[in-house]
Amino acid sequence: MSKLQIGIAHDQESATVWDDAVVKTREADHEWMEVNLGSWMNSYFQHDALVVIDSENQPIYHFIAGGDGLSLNKLRQAYQPQVARLRERLTSGDETGVTDQVLTIGESDLIILEGRPAVVSAKPIVSDTGDIEQEPGQEHIHVAFRFLDGSFTDVTAKEYQLDHLHFSWQPPEDGEYAAAELHSRNGNVIGYFLWTPFQPGRSVFYATLPSTGIAIVGVFVSLGVFSLVLQRRSVRLEASHAQLRHLAHHDPLTGLLNRVGFSDAAIAELDASNPDEPSSILFIDLDRFKEVNDTFGHPVGDELITAVAVRLRHALPGAVIGRIGGDEFTALLPGATGERAAGAAEQVIRDLSEPFELQGNRVKIGASVGVAVCDDATEFPEASRKADIALYHAKAAGRGRFAIFGKHMDDLLQGRRKMERELRAAIDKKVQIETVYQPVYAADTGALNGVEALARWRHPKQGVISPDVFVPLAEELGIISELGRIVLEQACEALGPYQDLTISINASPLELSSDAYPLHVLSTLAKFGVDPDRLEIEITESLQLEEKSQAAVAIATLRAAGVSFALDDFGAGYSSFGRLQNLHVDRIKIDKSFIDALSPGDSSAVVQAIISMARAKGLQTTAEGVETLEQKMVLQSLGCDALQGFLLSRPISRVELHAMLDRPRERECL
Template sequence: MTESIPATVLVADDDPNVREMTRRALSEAGIETVEAADGIEALSQFNAINPDLILLDVSMPRMSGLEVCQKIRSSALGKDVPIVIITGRGDSSAIENGFSAGATQYREKPLNWQLLAKDVQYCLRSSAAFRNLRRQEDRLRYLAYYDPLTSLPNRRCFNERLSEMIGNASQTGDGFSLMFIDLDHFKRINDSVGHELGDKLLIEIGQRLQNELRKDDVVGIKHSNLPESIEDGTNVSRLGGDEFTVLLPSVKDEAAAARVASRILERLSAPVELDGANPVVTPSIGISIFPNDGLTADELIRSADVAMFSAKEEGRACFKFHRASTSTDEALDKLHLEEELRDSLAKDLLDMHYQPQIDAGSGRVVGLEALVRWPHPERGMVSPMEFIPVAEESGQIVELGQWVMRRVVSDMKRWDKSECAAAGIRVCINVSPLQFSQSDLPDWIDTFLREAGMPADRIELELTESAIMADTHVNIEKLTRLKDMGLGLAVDDFGTGYSCLQYLTRFPIDTLKIDRSFVNDLASAEGAAIVDAIVSMAHALKLNIVAEGVEDEQQRAVLVRKGAHQLQGFHFARPIEASDVPEIVSKRFETSTVRAI
C-alpha cells in the first residue's frame, strides 16, 4: 500500500517568526513547507519545487508579494496553483490589488495559528477539485474535436476550421481548396479483412494523407478555439467511416489542386501491409475552390461532395472539380420563404408544440420544451431546419423569438386557468444567438412577464454555447440580470462548442443539455466518454443535466446509469400540441419500459 505524497506549501514572508510559526502549524497537519524571506527568493523557490500552495506576504523586500503573484500567474506552472496573500489588518487596497494580481484568497495578520492548517487543507482540496474539473474539460474538448481512432480532427473540428478559413479568406481576398475523399469499395475491403484490420487501414490512410501533405508548402491551419495542448495545425480531417477531408489554404487554383490530388491518389493507392494482408484501396476525390464554388461552408462542402460523386461515376480512383450551375432557383425560393415567413408572423399563422422532459427517477413530466412549428398553407409543415436559418439571416429571428414567448405564456395561462395537470409546469424556450445579443433583451422579457402576470421562475431560457461565449464579459452581466429576475438558464447543445471551464463556472446557469449528437453516439467509445465528461463536470458544478434526443431504451438506461437527471426525446413522446399537454403531463413514464401509465 503506497502512502500519499504530502502537500508542499511555499511560505514567503520576511518575518522569520511568522515563517517558523507557519512551519510548525502546518507540520502538525502533515504538510511540508519551503520558506522564502523575500520576493526574489520566493520566485526562485517556486520555480524549483512547484509547490501545491503559496502563502505570500504582500510587503517583502526586493520584490513585493503582488509582483511575485503576477509573475507566477504569468508562468505556465503558475496558472492554477492557489495563492493566499497575507496582508496587514484592514488593508483593503492591498486585498483588492492582490485579487487583481491573481490571488486566490487573502488572510489578515495576525494569523490564527490554530485554524491555519485547516484553512490550508481546505484550499488544497478546492484546488485539487478544480484541477480535476480542468482535466475533465480538456478531455471533453479533445473528444469533441478529435476522432479517437485516427487522432485526426473530426467533423465538428473540420466545420469550425472551414468556417474560420472562409472568414479569413473573405477579408484577405485569397482563395483556398477543399478536398472531399471517399475510399472506393471500403465496405468490401473491411468485410474481407475484418473490422480490426479495417480500423488499422483507416489509421494508415490518415497517416499517409498527413505525411504527403507535409512534403511541400501546404501549410496547416491553426484553430483559435482549441486549447494549445491539443492544437496541432493539421489540415486533414476524418468525418467518419471512410470519409476524409483536406483543407489546402495555399492552393488557390485548379492546376495547383490537381497536382496535390494526383500525389494523394498515387500515395493512397499503394498497397498496405496489415498483418499479412495487403489490401489495395483507392480514393475518389472531389474538389471545390473558394470563392468560385461557394461562399459558405455548406456550399463548399456540397460542391466538393457533388464532385466526389462525379469521380465515382467516372470509374473511381480519380479526382474531379466541381462545375457550378448557373440556376438561381434556390436563391429565389429562399427569398420567397423569407417573405412568406414575414407574412405568417404578421398573421399569427405559426404554432407551438411542446416536448415533455421526464424525471429520470420518478418518470414524471417535470418540464416542457417549446418548439415553434410552421404549418404552411401550400408547402405543408415547413421544417424548423429550413425556416429558422432564413429567420436568422433576415433578422426576423428576434421578432420570431418574441412571438414564441407570447404564445408560450398564453398557453401556460390557459393551462393554469383550467387547473389541469399542466398548471404550474415550467417551460423551456430557446433563445437564438441574435436575439440574445440584443441589449434590451432582459428589459423586454421583464416588462412582458410583468404585464402578462407570469412568474419568471416558470420560464427557462435555453441558450447555445456559441451565444454565451461570444462576449463573455457582457454576457455574464446579462445572464446575471436574467437570473436575478428569477428565470432559469440552460446551455443547449452542450459539448458541441468551445465552453471554457473558467467561464462555465462564472456563468449563473442552472442546466446543461447534452446534445442529441452525443446521445446518438452513446454506443461508441467516443460518445460515451464525452457524455461521461459532461456529466462529471455538471455534477461537480451542481448543475441539472438534461439529455435530449433519447430515442430508445438502451440510450435511456445508459443515461440514467451515468447520472442524467432528466430525459427528453421520441422514446418518451414526440412534440405535441398545446391542447394535448395536460393529458401527457398527468401520466407517469415507467423507467423500465417507458410507457405512460
C-alpha cells in the first residue's frame, strides 16, 4: 500500500514542484488552480478531491469530483493531521525520504472518509528552479484524496491483471480470495483488498491425476513420475511468475507498455541517456475512436487499437511506446528534439490517417499529437504534463494535428478549460443555449414544409459562439446528449402547435448509442403533443451501423414509432451509394460543397446522380446551402424535393419564426 501512497504523491509533484504554482497560489489565482491543481489532477490522475492550503493553514481552493457527498469542511477534518505533520517537518528542515525520484517531503495516510476508504496525501508547493525565496514552514500545501473503492480498483485490476479485485471491510472467510490488509498510519486495519488468486496448482493436479492412478498399482513408479511432475510444476510456476511480471507492466491487448511500465521504462532510458541530448515525449490521442467503438462494437474497437499499436511501432522505431488509456498512447523518443520530434509526430499522423480494414469494414480515424522536450529523468513528470497540454492544443486546433509545448500554452489552456467549465454550466443550467430555426421549402411550390432546429451558444461576454467550436467540445466533454435534449425540447415547445410542419434535429453518434435516447425522444414528443411522424432526425455519414449495435436499435425503435431519418451532408465525407444499403434513412441532404459548384450550363452530373439514386430507392432529397437564384433554378430542374439556405432564409429566432408562421404569405419563398 505504501506504493500507492508514493504514486499519488508522485502525481502531485508533477504540478506542485513548479515556480508557476508558487506564484499563482500566492496570488490565490482561482482559475489557474482550477486548471492545474484541481480539474487536471482529476482528469489525468483520477484524484477524487484536491485542496490548496495557504501559509496560515486556510483553504484557498478546493475541487471535488462528482460531489460524492463531500464538503470542504469534511475534507478539512480529514487532512488536518497530515498538514500539521508536514508543516512541522518543513519548519524543521526535515528532508527524510527526498531522493532523485522523490522531489519533496510529504505526509500521507489511509483514512475512512464519509464511510469510504481513501488515501490522503499532502505535498508542499515549492519552486522547481530555486529562484523563488520561500520561508521554511510557510509554503502552500496541496492535498489530494483518492478513494480506494471506486475507479481505483478497476484501474489496478487491469494494470496488474488481478481478477475480481474489490475492497472489503472484512477479511475473506474462505480460500476463495487472496487478501491484502490496508493499514492506517497508526497500524489499524481499515479494510482489505480481495482478489481471486492465480492458482497454478489446479492445472498441476489435473495433469498429475493419471500418475496418481498408477501410484495405486506401483508406489515406486508413482514416486518417479511425481518427482518429474514437481520439476515441471516448478518450471511452470516460474513461467507464470514471469508472465505476471510482464502483465504488471504491459497492456494485454497490444503488448505495449502500460502506464506504470512506460513510466518506469522512460525514466530508466532517460537515466541512461546523454544529458547533453534531450529527448521528446509524445502524447497521442486517436480521433473518432469512440465513434468507431460505439458504431461497430468493442471487438472491432479492440482490433483497431491493436492495429494502431502495430503502426506506431513502425512509425517510431527505437522509441519507448506505451498505451496509457483506452485510445491514448505515449512515446519517448531518445535524443530527439526539434525537427526530429516534429517529423515523428507528422509520421504518426500520416500513418494513422490511412484507412484500416477491420472485419470487412473500412474504418478511417486519425490522431492528434502533443510534444514536449524532456531533459532528464527528474524532468519526466513535468515533461509529461507539458506533452498533455500540447496535445490539448493540438486537438483544439482541429483533428489530425500536432503541437509542441510552448510557454504560451498554459495561458491558452486556461482559456480552453474556462470555456469547458462555462459550457458545462450553460448546459447544466439550461441558460445561454438557444435554438434557432432554418426554414426548409418545397422546391416545386416554394411552400414552407419544415424547420431545422440548430443550437447556438450566446455567451454573456464573447457573444454568439459558433457551433463548429462548442459542439465538438460538447462531444469531447461527454455532454452532447444534454445539449441535444435542450434543442429537442425547445424545438418541440416552439413548433408543437404548427401541426403541418416537420421538425428536424441533429443527432450525434454518441447520442444514438445511448440506451435512453429513443425513450427520451418519444417522451419529449409526447410532452409537447408532437406526433412522431413530424420529427426528422439527421445523422452523419460517420455513423456506420452493425445490425445489432445500439445505434441501429435506436434508429429501428424510433422508425417503428413513426420518426424519420435523414443522412446529413451526403458526399462530404466518404459516402458511397452502396453504404445506403446499410443505413435506413428516408432522406438525403446533399452537401453544400456540391451546391456551390452549380450554375446554369455547368456540369451537374453528381447532383443529378444523387437525386436519381434517391428516387430509385424511394428517398427524398434536400439541398443544403442554396445561396443563389441560379442554384435554386438548377436544383428545381433536376427534381430536388426541398431547398434550404441563405437565399431562402437564414436561421431565425423563435420570435421571428412565430411571426413568420402566423402570417401565411410569409410561408412561401420567392
